[in-house]
Amino acid sequence: MNALIKQTLDERAADGPTPYVDVAAIESVGRQRVRRRRVASGVGALAVLAAVGVATPYVVNALGDGGDQGQVAVDGAAPTPVSWSTGSTVHLGDGVVELPSAPVAYVLSDDGIVWTDAQDGVNLTAGGRTSQLGVSTPDYGRVLASEGSLAAWYDGNEQAFTVVDTSTRELVRQVPVTLDGPQDGEFDGPSVRALDDGVLWFYADREVTGMDLETGDVQGFAARNSEDLADARAGHLVLDDRGANDRIVTTDGDEVGTVPGGGRVQLSPDARYVVTDTNDSEQVLDAATGADVTPAFDYDFQAVVGWLDTDRYQALALDVVETQDGEADGPIDFLVCSVSAGDCELVADDAVTPDDEAFALPVGESFG
Amino acid sequence: MQLPSPGRRRRDSAAFAEFVQARSRSLHRTAYLLVGRRGLAEDLVQETLVKTYVAWPRLRDPAALDAYVRRTMTTTAISWSRRRSWGETPVEEMPDRGEAGHAELLGERDLVWSAVLELPARQRATLVLRFYEELSVARTAEVLGCAPGTVKSQLSAALSALRERLTAHYPELVDQLVAELTHETAGGTR
The missing domain is CATH 1.10.1740.10 (RNA polymerase sigma factor, region 2, helix turn helix motif)
Incomplete structure (x- = not known):
């Protein structure tokens, strides 16, 4: 150690009083800065929201003012619109769709909104019309999955996983399930996990199965005992053993990496990034290296809703506010975050308030 | 909700x-x-x-x-x-070696401090993180958002600047700094 330099710095540092720090003033300035950033970031965000809406055909389709536009094929590269619902109103990009009733859970397909109602009906709203596709079953976790024009769910009446093409309303495949013995309750009920590249991934009877929808072939993967499937994208699987780390493997069984587990884990569309929520507010990690690539945000809490394309995702964000009774969750804002840009833009300010009775996100799960 | x-x-x-x-x-x-x-x-x-x-x-x-x-x-x-x-x-005028009573006017540490104050901000920060905060090269690099090699080059640059500042007046002090900073830039950790 360079004793002389260290002694010099130590001596100089210690030579002087410690000034008083006004914590209240610092907090006041900090709160002002938070508010200013939120307002400033909202200005540019409106343009982003409009661009997403224009670029996404099924927004027009679901709105019902596009005639035959519901048959327009969606380019696979088209971004998914920002979406959420309050009550029976589904926000899609810069438009809204009124459903006959409040959705319990919903997903977006190329052709419209697939949603469950309070009676467990599975419905499709597209082109201004709503039709019932089938019946779901109450479940904890994901009840609906979609990819392209396909939508999938577990039909409790038929005791089968059901996949429907929403462009034609035709049944693509039905996979009967024989449940061996009593299940462990709602956490272990049959449930769709994902639709990925024409493969339906589902959980039933304590096993995860991947079925090729075209051939009916069952895909296996190198699952260890008690592993569940957290997500499947681009031929990559996130396997959750309820332990500290989830494994990322390919459908060929190749190990890609591990990610901190314990919470909701989801892959980006090209499986380049993986989202994990073990650090309270979610982190975006490089799936191969584990490097933290989370874009900067300025909220007390943030959660990834879903990916809009291979680089951007929709995020839910909120601050904790002071009330007469103490602290409470403030209104929900929605952001569009870009991994490559490293930042987030506000696209919907105070989109959901604590007074909104029904609230859902396009992830196929109920938050009620 | x-x-x-x-x-x-x-x-x-x-x-x-x-x-x-x-x-x-x-x-x-x-x-x-x-x-x-x-x-x-x-x-x-x-x-x-x-x-x-x-x-x-x-x-x-x-x-x-x-x-x-x-x-x-x-x-x-x-x-x-x-x-x-x-x-x-501006820092204190560096005293001429031949000027009578300079040692009393400006101590050894004052000279080093004066020279440190003249370093560019990034070099000074590197010096403070390594010598005062006692961070390793790797941790210093994390703080500065640069590669460990950049930390070493910053320390080398600081060394050159200190040498230039002090050498005319206190060559023995520079020799000491060179020896110690060379050890630091070689990757010594704390």
Whole structure:
């Protein structure tokens, strides 16, 4: 150690009083800065929201003012619109769709909104019309999955996983399930996990199965005992053993990496990034290296809703506010975050308030 | 209404105040070494704490908190140096070696301090992080947001600057610095 330099710095540092720090003033300035950033970031965000809406055909389709536009094929590269619902109103990009009733859970397909109602009906709203596709079953976790024009769910009446093409309303495949013995309750009920590249991934009877929808072939993967499937994208699987780390493997069984587990884990569309929520507010990690690539945000809490394309995702964000009774969750804002840009833009300010009775996100799960 | 995840982060005023109370003294000391003026150091501490308060909800991990505060203070000081003139503060005239009584006027450490104050902000920050904060090369690189090799090159540059500043007057002091800083730039850790 360079004793002389260290002694010099130590001596100089210690030579002087410690000034008083006004914590209240610092907090006041900090709160002002938070508010200013939120307002400033909202200005540019409106343009982003409009661009997403224009670029996404099924927004027009679901709105019902596009005639035959519901048959327009969606380019696979088209971004998914920002979406959420309050009550029976589904926000899609810069438009809204009124459903006959409040959705319990919903997903977006190329052709419209697939949603469950309070009676467990599975419905499709597209082109201004709503039709019932089938019946779901109450479940904890994901009840609906979609990819392209396909939508999938577990039909409790038929005791089968059901996949429907929403462009034609035709049944693509039905996979009967024989449940061996009593299940462990709602956490272990049959449930769709994902639709990925024409493969339906589902959980039933304590096993995860991947079925090729075209051939009916069952895909296996190198699952260890008690592993569940957290997500499947681009031929990559996130396997959750309820332990500290989830494994990322390919459908060929190749190990890609591990990610901190314990919470909701989801892959980006090209499986380049993986989202994990073990650090309270979610982190975006490089799936191969584990490097933290989370874009900067300025909220007390943030959660990834879903990916809009291979680089951007929709995020839910909120601050904790002071009330007469103490602290409470403030209104929900929605952001569009870009991994490559490293930042987030506000696209919907105070989109959901604590007074909104029904609230859902396009992830196929109920938050009620 | 139930939110879709159990995770929550809050700006806990009590915890933040406790943090400020516990760290205030050390923050002011480091800030002074970075900017060389008491008043400016107070401004630097305040700005660092405001930024920390804004980021507080995502800094629950103590290690992450320390790293954030250190990085924020250092990078803020460096950015200020580009806008303000504090980095160009004139220091005491270097005394002529042959001038009578110079040793009494200016001690050895005063000379080193004067030379340190003349270093560019990034080099000075590197020196403070390595010698005062006693961070390893790797940790210093993390704080400065650069590669470990850059830390070493910054230390080498600091060495050259100190040598140029002092060599005409105190060659024996420079020899000592060269020996010790060469060890540092070779990757010695603390």
